[in-house]
Amino acid sequence: MDELFIQPIQVKTMESGIESISANGGQVSGKGGAETFKSVFREAIDNVTSTENDLVNKQYLLATGQLENAHSVMVASSQAQLAVDMLVSLRNKAMESYNELMRISL
Structure with missing residues (x-):
């Protein structure tokens, strides 16, 4: 029965410096956030x-005839x-987030 349970998304480390992200509420805040x-961008x-x-x-x-695999240009x-x-x-997600924050009334 346990093998049918869907596990939440968890990313432990990435090159961009993100320590941990999880689908169940992982947050990064303050200066670290x-x-x-900044590092992701x-x-x-x-x-x-x-x-x-x-x-x-x-x-x-390719233009000078030095490339053996022409398909690598398309790749x-x-x-x-x-x-x-x-x-x-x-960029679009960042702008959507910023606009959403501006709509919040205190």
């Missing part, structure tokens, strides 16, 4: 930058697009 928020921005640089490099290699293009989409989604 601000640093975590910094990691997303760095990911966009690195994937864009990789795409430009592969496009250059790099998809990775760069996904990184941008993730950053935009993070």
Whole structure:
């Protein structure tokens, strides 16, 4: 019977500095929360930058005939697009959260 029970989501560690997140109310607050928020956005921005640089490099290699696998340009293009989409989604969620906080009346 225990094997049919759905376990709550739990993330122990990530590269972005998040210590723990759980679906059942894990919270990060204070200065640690601000640093975590900042590190998540910094990691997303760095990911966009690195994937864009990789795409430009592969496009250059393809144009000069130095790239053996032409399909790697399409893979790099998809990775760069996904990184941008993730950053935009993070920004949108942050703006929604900010707007929701502004609607709260004290």
